[in-house]
Amino acid sequence: MRVRTLAVALLAGGLALTACGKEGTPGGSTPAPTQQVATDVKVDGSETFKKIQARGKVVIGVKEDQPGLGYKDPTSGKYSGFDVEIAKLVAAKLGYGDDKIEYKAIASAGREQALINGDVDYYVGTYTINDKRKQQVSFAGPYFTAGQDLLVKKTDNSITGPETLKGKKVCSVTGSTPIQKVKNEGLTEASNIVELQNYSQCVQQLEQGAVDAVTTDDAILKGYAAQQPDVFKVVGKPFSKEPYxxxxxxxxxxxxxKVNDILEEAITGGQWESIYNATLGKSGSPATKPVLERY
Amino acid sequence: MDVLLDNLDLYGPGFLNTIELFLIAAAGSLVLGTILAMLRVSPVPIFRAAGTLYVTILRNTPLTLVFFFFAFAFPLLKIVDAADFGGSAAAYYFTFALVSLTLYTSAFVCEVVRSGINTVPVGQAEASRALGLTFGQMLGSIVLPQATRAVVPPMMSTMIALLKNTTIAAGFSVFQSGSISLNLSERGENQLIGLLWVALFFIILVIPMTLLQRSLEKRWSIAR
Amino acid sequence: MSASVLFDIPGPKARMRYRLYAAIGIAVLVAGIGFVVYRFAASGQFDAAKWEWLQYKNVQTTLLDALWNTVRAFLVGAVLAMVFGAIFAAGQLSDHKVVRVPAMAVVELFRAVPLVVLIFIFHYGIGLGAPFYSVVAGLTLYNGSVLAEVFRAGVLSLPRGQSEAAYAVGMRKTQVMTLVLLPQAVRAMMPAIISQLVVLLKDSALGFLITYEELLYQARYLGGIFEFGRPLVPITIVVAAIYIAMCLLLTWFANYLEKRNRRSKKVLELEAKPAEDVVAAAV
Incomplete structure (x- = not known):
């Protein structure tokens, strides 16, 4: 008897909880430029494009936890950011508008497999081009040239580049390439290296003052700086090259x-810049246009 | 073997840190757990309630959440400052890991000690009082020796669990055996072999503890 | 208060002293909790803005999904661990050395390796695919081994007359084990089994280390969202409350079963249950 009462109470509680749900987002965000959808697009000899046409929509792999790059709004479920806008632009030029895009959030570790399996038609999400990956997948672009950089408090003028890190606490994701670089090159003392599970935890520790700098690709850092331009800044002296x-x-x-053509047109035609300004540009850091590397 | 030898710079400090975390947290949780057990059997109701509350909360919360709290929510209390650790970030996070492990494990230690004390029949204490023993004598020569028999085997289990739980600190900026594999993947080493070495390390540490526990259990169960 | 070994029933003087201690205790407790609440409030943790996230429908469904993922891993893990435990308990009790020794080795092996390392081995080492499988595999093997020990202790604690009687009526070894011994062992060991299941439920939280989207994973994600003001403290409180509620529910269920068992009198009174303590302590 008591079990049943409890179950009913739980159910009622659950219903009450979902019934009072609020829609929408807490803060308004500036809309990114809308893209004109192309018509009658032909990509001769592309298996993927054939699949897209048969399906009637594109499936794009993105990240969901990188503010300013690939970010899923937890309240509305909408995707936004530089990578997402680039993905949208490509889709539009292939003839598919916003309503015909399906996003799939895929973490770094699963990217190659998703492309090999054909789970996604293409992937846009801080995906560094390198030869090892080229053996499994192929890359269009780069659409952005990132580099390892430092995120610091806006008031901090003591850190101006990698050579000024000595004696400063530096945070990044456990075992990641950027933190290995800091270790291997001895940029700071071993006891000053902080390794957490994701970048937002590092940013939180930076805000609290537990660490002095967060290091990873500048694109990711700019995403956080764009959220709180009054609190953080990106140092702006990249010390590695990560073509996305x-x-x-x-x-x-x-x-x-075809995608390279689309990107080239966007970079020379000013669309690339307007996308940058609406997303990562809010961090206050200037943009450097990428140079395509076709192969 | 190559994976182990080529990466001794990871394995060495990793294993040492695990043992260091374990030893300090074990000592800390034994002390705190015993104090908590004292609270839980004390004649003052509010002490008992406080002890029960502590044990209920800590025992039913995942250890990861305790870590999470200390790494991210606790600093907001501003009891300690990052600067108090001599400017060393490693010491800062190591301390948090120690505190989390100690607080969590002490709840289990408390339960072991308490159930150990409860296994001693009340008649034993009554008889010793009747003989005119003082409180200290009663505790030292009658109750505790008997309780130890019931306490030590499960306490070994708790300590084995603690040893294994230290690996959870991998996600919270404490370099120990749990984080070795995360670093290995960046070096392009075979993760499976790397992890198997870590597993072997724990087996070597845990199996003797288990065997000791079994033999103690057997010997004392006959004696009783 | 029930009579304790350590303390005499208090007289009038002692009662006065206890009242004083109680007053001091309450003061310390209130001061401690008050301090924490004050500091959190001072740093704005109880501001409406930091709790606003809880109102959004999408956040609620995300949390419910995450809760379901936790429960799903728990349920599948629990069932498989019970099966694994039963099989290996029987194996450990086998009369044949060929079966007994490997079974014991397997149980000891999985009890010795930390769950984090087990899960890493399955996810990064072997690559089982979706994180769910690695989480469940890890939970099954580790908790299954502990449960095997529990079942074994349960069977050993049964009076020998049970198996002797079963053999006497002409049952085979397998029948004795499956029809007579294991069912009774499970009943006798119910509290220990449930407390191991509580451990299993809590350990499912380790899935977040390999991006299994369970409760803690979502907590970490939501807690880092700037638009909500990085509500780490509120989310920790909410998630901790959910876990504690689930675990207490399980424990309460265990007590309920135990009480019902005692009433039904089908369970044998056992003299010592050493395994129960062992398991209660094994986290």
Whole structure:
């Protein structure tokens, strides 16, 4: 008897909880530029594009936890950020508007597999082009040239580049490439290295003053700086080169050439800049246009 | 073998840190757990309630959440400052890990001690009082020796659990055996082999403890 | 208060002293809790803005999904761990050395390796695919081994007359084990089993280390969201409350079962239950 009462109470509580749900988002965000949807697009010889046409929509792999880059709003479920806008632009030029895009959040570790399996048509999410990955997938772009940089408090003028890190506490994700670089090059003392599970935890520790700098690709850091431009700044002296590409199925050269054409047009035609200004540009850091590397 | 030898700079400090975390947290939780057990059997109701509340909360919360609290929510209390640790971030997070492990494990230690004390029949204490023993004598020569028999085997289990739980600190900026594999993948080493070495390390530490526990259990169960 | 070994029933003087202690105790407790609440309030943790996230429908469904993921891993893990435990308990009790020794080795092995390392081995080492499988596999093997020990202790604690009688009526070894011994062992060991299940439920939280989207994973994610003011303290409180509620529910269920068992009198009175303490302590 008591069990049943409890179950009913729980159910009622659950219903009450969902019934009072609020829609929408807490803060208004500036809308990114809308793209004109192309019509009658042909990509001859592309298996992926054939699949897209048969399906009637594109499936894009993105990140969901990188503010300013690939970010899923927890209240509305909408995706936003630089990477997402680039993904939208490509989709529009392929003939698919916002309503015909399906986003799939895929974490770094699962990217190659998702492209190989064909779970996503293309992937846009802080995806560094390198030769090892080129053996499994192919890349269009780069659409952005990132580099390892430092995020610091806006008031902090003591950190001006990697050589000024000695004696400062530096945070990044456990075992990640950027923190290995800091370790290997001895940029700061071993006891000053903080390794947490994700970048937002590092940013939180930076805000609280438990660490002095967060290090990873400047694109990611700019995303956080864009959220709180009054609190953080990106130092702006990248000390590595991370060209971000759009991940595609290997051997789909037709689609790769098409996406490269789209990107080239966007970079020279000013659309790239307006996307940057609406997203990462809010951090106050200037943009450097990427140079395409076709292969 | 290559994975172990090539990365001794990871394995060495990793294993040492695990043992260090374990030893300090074990000592801390034994002391705190015994104090808590004293609270839980004390004749003052409010002490008992406080002890029960502590044990209920800590025992039913995942250890990861305790870590989470100390790494991210606790600093907001502003009881300690990051600067108090000699400017060393490693010491700062190591301390948090120690506190989390100690507080969590002490709840289990408390329960073990308490149930150990409860296994001693009330008649034993009554008889010793009747003989005119003081409180200290009664505790030292009658109650505790008997309680120890019931306490030590499960206490070994608690300590084994603590040893294994130290790996959870991997996610909270404490370098120990749990974080070795995360660093190995960046070096392009075979993760499976790297992890198997870590597993072997724990097996080597835990199996003797288990065997000791079993033999103690067997010997004392006959004696009773 | 029930009579304790350590303390005499208090006389009038002692009662006065206890009242004084109680007053001091309450003061210390209130001061401590008050301080924490004050500091959190001072740093704005109880501001409406920091709790606003809880009102959004999408956040609620996300949390419910995460809760379901936790419960799902728990349920599948619990069932598999019970099966694993029963099989290996029987194996450990086997008369054949060929079966007994490997079974014991397996149980000891999985009891010795930390769950985090087990989960890492499955996820990063072997690559089982979706994190769910690695979490469940880890939970099953570790808790299954502990449960095997519990079942074994339960069977050993049964009076020998039970198996002797079963053999006497002509049952086979397998029948004796499955029809007579294991069912009774499970009943006798119910409290220990449930407390191990509480451990399993809590350990499912480790899934967040390999991006299994359970409760703690979402807590970490929501707690880091700037738009909500990084509500780490509120989310910790909410998630801790959910975990404690779930675990207490399980424990309460265990007590309920135990009480019902005692009433039904089908369970045998056992003299010593050493395994119960062992398991209660094994986290």
């Amino acid at each position: 590409g759009i991940g595609l199925a290997k051997d789909d050269k037709a689609l790769r050439d």
